Amino acid sequence: MAGFMQQIINGLSIGSVYALMAVGYSLVYSIMNFSNFAHGGVIMIGAYIGFFLLAAYKMPFYVAFALAGAGAGLLALIIERVAYSPLRKRKAPFLYFIISAMGASIFLENIVIATIGPTFKTYPKVFSTQPITVGSLSVGRLDLIMFVISAISLAILIFVIEKTKIGMAIRGTAYSVRASALMGVNTDHVIMIVFGLGGLLGGIAGMLFGMKYTVYPQIGFITIKSFIAAVFGGLGSLPGAVIGSVLLGIIETLTSGYLSSQFRDLIAFALLIVVLIVRPMGLMGKFTEDKA
Amino acid sequence: MLSIRDLNVYYGGIHALKGVSIDVEEGQIVSIIGANGAGKSTLLNAISGMVKPKEGRILFKGKELPPAPHKIVELGISQVPEGRLIFANLTVKDNLMMGAYLRKDKIGIEKDLEKVFALFPRMKERIHQMAGTLSGGEQQMLAIGRGLMSNPDLILLDEPSLGLAPLLVKTIFDIIESIQQMRKTILLVEQNAYKALSIADKAYVLEQGKIVKEGSGKELIKDKSIQEAYLGKKQKSEETLA
Numbered sequence: 042m043a044g045f046m047q048q049i050i051n052g053l054s055i056g057s058v059y060a061l062m063a064v065g066y067s068l069v070y071s072i073m074n075f076s077n078f079a080h081g082g083v084i085m086i087g088a089y090i091g092f093f094l095l096a097a098y099k100m101p102f103y104v105a106f107a108l109a110g111a112g113a114g115l116l117a118l119i120i121e122r123v124a125y126s127p128l129r130k131r132k133a134p135f136l137y138f139i140i141s142a143m144g145a146s147i148f149l150e151n152i153v154i155a156t157i158g159p160t161f162k163t164y165p166k167v168f169s170t171q172p173i174t175v176g177s178l179s180v181g182r183l184d185l186i187m188f189v190i191s192a193i194s195l196a197i198l199i200f201v202i203e204k205t206k207i208g209m210a211i212r213g214t215a216y217s218v219r220a221s222a223l224m225g226v227n228t229d230h231v232i233m234i235v236f237g238l239g240g241l242l243g244g245i246a247g248m249l250f251g252m253k254y255t256v257y258p259q260i261g262f263i264t265i266k267s268f269i270a271a272v273f274g275g276l277g278s279l280p281g282a283v284i285g286s287v288l289l290g291i292i293e294t295l296t297s298g299y300l301s302s303q304f305r306d307l308i309a310f311a312l313l314i315v316v317l318i319v320r321p322m323g324l325m326g327k328f329t330e331d332k333a
Numbered sequence: 334m335l336s337i338r339d340l341n342v343y344y345g346g347i348h349a350l351k352g353v354s355i356d357v358e359e360g361q362i363v364s365i366i367g368a369n370g371a372g373k374s375t376l377l378n379a380i381s382g383m384v385k386p387k388e389g390r391i392l393f394k395g396k397e398l399p400p401a402p403h404k405i406v407e408l409g410i411s412q413v414p415e416g417r418l419i420f421a422n423l424t425v426k427d428n429l430m431m432g433a434y435l436r437k438d439k440i441g442i443e444k445d446l447e448k449v450f451a452l453f454p455r456m457k458e459r460i461h462q463m464a465g466t467l468s469g470g471e472q473q474m475l476a477i478g479r480g481l482m483s484n485p486d487l488i489l490l491d492e493p494s495l496g497l498a499p500l501l502v503k504t505i506f507d508i509i510e511s512i513q514q515m516r517k518t519i520l521l522v523e524q525n526a527y528k529a530l531s532i533a534d535k536a537y538v539l540e541q542g543k544i545v546k547e548g549s550g551k552e553l554i555k556d557k558s559i560q561e562a563y564l565g566k567k568q569k570s571e572e573t574l575a
Contacts, residue, residue, distance in 0.1 A: 206434075213420050213431050220418035223381060225406030225435040225483060 043177040048298040049291055054184040055253070056290020057191035061246035062267030063274070063282040064198060065117075065239030071215035071277035072235055075135045076268065078142040079120050080243055081261025082149030087113035087244025088251035088260055089153065095165050102167050106190075106248060113244020114237045120145050121236040129232075146261060153258040162256045187249045194242055195283060201238075202279060211235060215277065266306075269313045275323030285324060334359045334518050335380070335410075335487055340389035342372075342379050349375045351542040352389070357487070357535075362509065362519045364529040364550065366563055367539035373522040374415050376539070377489045380520075381405055381412045393487070407435050409486035413493060415522075417476040421465030425456055428464045428475055432482030441484065448515070449478040452508060470501040477508065487518045494525045506532055526563035530554040538563070 062084055069077040090112040094105035124141045168186060172179040202208040214221040214231045222228050246267075250260065267286060274285025289309060296308045316323060335357040342350040349372045357363045367373050378384045380391055382402040391398050398405055411432070420428050429449060433442045450457040453474045459467065464475055473493060480488055490509065494502040506528050513519055523529035530536050533550030538559060546553065553559050 206430075209423070209427055209430065210434065212423060212427075216420045216422045217418050219383065220414065220420065221431070222383065222402040223406070223412050223414055223418070224431045224479070225403045225411075226431070227401070227403045 044298070047178055048294045050178065050180055051184060051298075052291030052294035053287060054180075054188045054290070055294065056270075056287035057188050057195070058246050058249050058253075059267040059270050059290055060283045060286035061191050061194060061242045061249075062264050063271040063286045064195065064279055065243045066268050066271040067274075067277055067279055067282040068211075068235045068239045070271070071279075072211070072218065072232060073125070073129075073138065075138040075142070076276070077239075078139065078268075079124065079145035079149070080117075080239065080268075081264040082146045083113050083117045083120070083240045084243040084247035084250070084264045085153065085256075085258065085261040086116050086149060087240075087247030088256045089157065089162075090244065091248030092162055092164055092251055092256050095167065096162070106245065109248040110241045110244040113247065114241035117236045117240025117243065118233055121233060126229075150258045150261060157258075159258055162251075164252045164256070167252065183252060187253065190245065190249065194245060198238065198242065199279065207231075207234060266309055269309055272313060272323055273316050275326035278323070278325040281323055281325035334394060335520065336392045337376075337380075338390045338392075340376070340379060340391065341387045342375055342384055343387050344375060344384070349542055350379065350386070353539070353542070353544055355537055355544065355547075357518060357520055359486075359518055360513070360516065361534040362513050362521060362532055364521045364523060364533035364536040365539055366523055366526040366529050366536065366553075366559075368563075369524070371539045372542040373539055374491055377412055377414075377491050377520070377522055380410065380489060403435065406483055406485075409484075410489065411480045411483045411485040411487075412489040413476050413480040413491060415491040415495065417472050419464045419467075419472050419475050419479065421463065423464055424461050425464055425467070425475060426460045428479050429456070429482050432479035433484075435483065442482070445482055445484055449481055452481075452511060453478055470497055470504075473497060473501075473505060474508075477505075477512075481512070481515075481517075485517065487520065488512065490519060490521045490523075492523060493521070494523065494528065502528065526559070527554070530559075
């Protein structure tokens with residue numbers, strides 16, 4: 042039983058980081074109806090920014106952390122301006138957006154390979170590896186910090202979306218870009234804010250992920266799992282993305298703990314396929330009902 | 334208040350508006366009637382900045398309108414779009430607050446909220462309900478209320494009676510007249526030609542992107558060709574005209 046609880050705790054920790062990544066996919070999808078595959082690249086750059094600030098510039102953790110988030114948020118904004126905004130202005134089909142996203146993703150990966158190199162980088166040790174033990178359960182300090190930071194970031198995001206004026210504009214624009222524009226919402230700004238927020242959280246998540254594992258140019262591919270989590274929960278739904286991510290994290294750690302870590306990704310992708318067959322809109326799919 | 338001169342709009346390859354000119358004076362209800370696809374919605378969307386005209390001028394209070402839709406709302410023009418487009422995922426209150434999105438005067442917003450509730454008491458009862466759960470008629474009321482929340486000088490109504498039961502259609506037209514009494518100017522686009530003409534100070538008939546007739550509502554309602562084409566009347570049944 043203690044072993045099981047231990048797996049759940051580990052699952053919550055990694056699941057919360059997936060959630061930070063997944064909300065970035067969901068936010069963009071909810072407004073623009075396409076999956077922003079460049080998000081993985083943004084997460085990767087966040088992980089590298091954090092790594093260099095810590096390893097090369099010996100900055101304090103929290104400074105590096107804030108800058109990784111800010112840098113990734115800025116990058117997401119630039120991608121929006123360069124890769125998507127011109128397509129939006131021309132009212133291009135969604136397929137073009139996806140191709141543009143893939144292009145941006147490949148570009149980011151290769152620019153890192155060309156400048157920094159393809160090798161794995163290990164974050165310097167920031168937190169003691171001595172776990173915190175409560176009774177028979179023990180939690181790694183880093184795992185705990187990952188969970189706390191992710192939970193606080195998600196709570197702030199949900200507060201902004203549900204309780205502020207700009208959050209109302211984001212929800213309104215997610216329902217109808219046209220209607221929001223007619224209400225006087227500058228929908229172009231809303232889209233930029235959404236990319237910035239998604240990138241900021243993605244950068245934070247990338248740094249946490251890099252600290253837990255390693256940093257390498259293809260780390261963006263691993264973040265595809267957070268995309269699965271977003272689909273699992275219902276693309277476009279923020280609560281769905283969070284719940285899907287936490288469930289995915291727990292399923293993964295249980296698979297690694299009781300079966301084999303080699304089955305971990307297999308189970309994750311199998312889960313995606315099953316969800317898409319059984320419930321294509323995900324657990325909490327976007328509300329699309331409209332009385333004619 | 335609003336004057337449009339030689340407006341030409343292309344939708345894809347289609348020449349949707351062909352040299353349209355209209356005038357809307359302050360305090361008037363101006364109706365535009367015409368068949369489906371005549372270009373009525375396109376005209377309202379051109380005013381709102383949702384489609385870009387190829388040629389022509391749109392002057393509001395003597396000045397050319399800016400291109401961005403949110404700037405146009407800021408100047409005092411709001412649109413209640415066809416199909417209502419209420420935010421189904423937001424509460425009734427948040428829908429109304431979206432209408433007031435650009436305003437910063439909290440007291441003024443509260444006052445206008447009360448005015449909307451006076452006009453639509455049912456909206457007050459359902460203030461915390463998700464707008465997607467409202468009936469079709471309630472959604473139309475919410476859409477009109479939302480359009481009033483920006484405190485516009487000119488309100489553009491696109492087919493407000495579409496898909497509503499006859500009794501509700503009457504309610505909606507009564508409300509349009511009450512809105513006029515709130516010193517608002519109204520540009521109304523309707524397929525329900527009889528109703529639209531009977532409340533109009535001035536009306537235009539739009540056919541295939543062209544204004545083919547204009548006059549006061551009363552004049553047009555008596556016009557034989559309009560009776561045949563839009564009011565469903567045969568030449569000799571004038572006595573049935575209410």
